[in-house]
Amino acid sequence: MKKKITIFGSTGSIGVSTLDIIKDHPDKYEVVGLSINNNYEKLLEQVRSYNPKVVSIQNERSYIKFKELNKSNDLKILNGNDSYGEILDNDTDIVVAAITGSAGLLPVVAAIERGITIALANKESLVCSGSLITSLAKKSGSLILPVDSEHNAIYQVLDLKNKSKISKLILTASGGPFLNKDINQLNNITPEQAIKHPNWSMGKKISVDSATMMNKGLELIEAHYLFDMPEDKIEIIVHPESIIHSCVEYTDGSILSQMGNPDMRTPISFALAYPSRISTSVDKLRLSSIEKLTFFEPDFEKFPCLELAYSSLKTKKSAPTILNASNEIAVDAFLNQKISYLSIPKIVEKTLNKASISDINSIKDVIEIDQESRKLAKELVDSGGF
Ligand SMILES: NC(=O)c1ccc[n+]([C@@H]2O[C@H](COP(=O)([O-])OP(=O)(O)OC[C@H]3O[C@@H](n4cnc5c(N)ncnc54)[C@H](OP(=O)(O)O)[C@@H]3O)[C@@H](O)[C@H]2O)c1
Structure with a gap:
């Protein structure tokens, strides 16, 4: 069939x-x-x-x-x-x-x-x-x-029989196109520069999110809800080679990870074939050709979207909805050259400060909060008041 x-x-x-x-x-x-x-x-x-x-x-x-x-x-x-x-x-x-x-x-x-x-x-x-x-x-x-490669990697190595023995989830991040740029060089970033991801070929919105590292912030929240893990048990680690797609650390000291060349056809095929597997034409990873794999902590000062995501997740309620909606408006305004790259986190932060945080009990609530947050963020874009 x-x-x-x-x-x-x-x-x-x-x-x-x-x-x-x-x-x-x-x-x-x-x-x-x-x-x-x-x-x-x-x-x-x-x-x-x-x-x-x-x-x-x-x-x-x-x-x-x-x-x-x-x-x-x-x-x-x-x-x-x-x-x-x-x-x-x-x-x-x-x-x-x-x-x-x-x-x-x-x-x-x-x-x-x-x-x-x-x-x-x-x-x-x-x-x-x-x-x-x-x-x-x-x-x-x-x-x-x-299908997100990080969450797909975690799903592949998650030992659900021993969920209480998971000490943390480790989300890897490429660091995006500005990983090695000095914070002072980010003033005049253009949309063309921001959508040029070093490892992945993706749509414009997610490419900008990768450049600001909001993508990793959204993935943090995604991991929290998907795997029911508290935010203090989810760590973000920069891994510029994008070979290890994420890991699960267990209390016995084991870290299990999924590896592969950065190609979305691997996680997509996993999801289509689940619980079986199918072949793909993805270039297979040759371990002997990898010179080194590097890992380091993200720079929260250079990428303020990370802190905004962590604090929204701590606040919970409607804060992640507001974060997401205002980020969509800010990214769109940046792609249309209405605001600068550095204004993206400012608009998100101001919207989070202006909006009232409320409970979410239904999809109708989500839609209303999403619309209100978009309106607030748009007003900020139009007024330049950020
Ligand atoms: N690309 C990746 O490698 C990657 C990796 C991990 C996760 N994701 C996630 O996957 C999702 C898609 O990313 P993508 O890179 O594939 O984006 P994309 O290339 O921009 O494609 C977006 C798709 O959604 C449609 N669309 C956009 N706005 C819509 C709307 N208002 N109503 C109905 N359809 C709409 C577009 O239709 P039109 O073409 O007709 O505009 C297009 O088919 C995002 O949530 C992203 O975070 C992507």
Whole structure:
């Protein structure tokens, strides 16, 4: 039996890598649904190659354009937030959650409500909704398989039978493109410089997050909710070679890690094939060709987003939601050259200070807090008051 796959965010970096893997295993996987925001031309190509039953296009203009150009009569074409549930009514075994930002929350919730297995790349949905996602998934029986390489590594070496014997989780970080720049050289960083990651090829938003190290902050929060670990048992270590993708330390002194070349097709294929494994065309790591592996503590002064993430996680309640929403606005403003690179953490910090911290009891609460925080952050961007 082929596994039926729906990809939310099929035109992005993770979406395209997922389709690459599926192309190599036509006997094992079948694409039933694809969803995008804008890029209808790429979606048309994907529809021709993978023949899904249903697609969903968020952007209204792209939706209309796609409908004009589509030649496949059997294809169901959807639009709007309601489409996330409808797209899954086509019998999906695995949802690949690969939308960027909190826009990925509703598709993840729709998959959970149907008890579907989720290959989760969209870390922001976990960050913004606290323990809601994991507890909803427990209730519905939905399995969440992490695709983020760090969390995927931890998942692979986590000894759940001995959870009480875990002394800490170690999240490795490449340190991004500015690891070796002096703090004084960060004033005039351009978007082009910030999205040039040394080891990984990714979408623009996550690339900027890697440059500010907010990505590691979001991953800290993701790890906390995913593995139910307190923040003082999650350590961030800079490892510029990106070979060891993260580790679990046990009370007997063992540190278990997962290694491999930095290529997202490894964690994606793990999630698609789970609990089995499949082959990929990823270059295999030759241990004898590694000269050295280095590890050191992150520089919290140069990367203030790390401290903002740690303190939001300590505060809990709506603080991670506010952190995530304001960061999305700040990164977008930076990419559109409205603010400088160094203003990103300032906007996040000011928004966290201005917003009132409240409890989160429902997905509706998450959406409201996300919207309010975006509004606050936008006001800061527009007024220059940061
Ligand atoms: N890339 C990586 O290596 C990597 C690694 C680990 C985790 N992740 C996580 O995976 C997620 C995706 O990252 P990415 O690098 O693949 O991003 P990306 O290349 O920017 O792709 C984002 C995808 O989401 C769609 N999308 C964006 N905004 C949307 C909206 N408002 N509504 C519906 N769809 C929307 C885009 O559609 P259009 O193309 O039509 O705009 C695109 O298909 C992020 O949460 C990221 O943190 C990525």
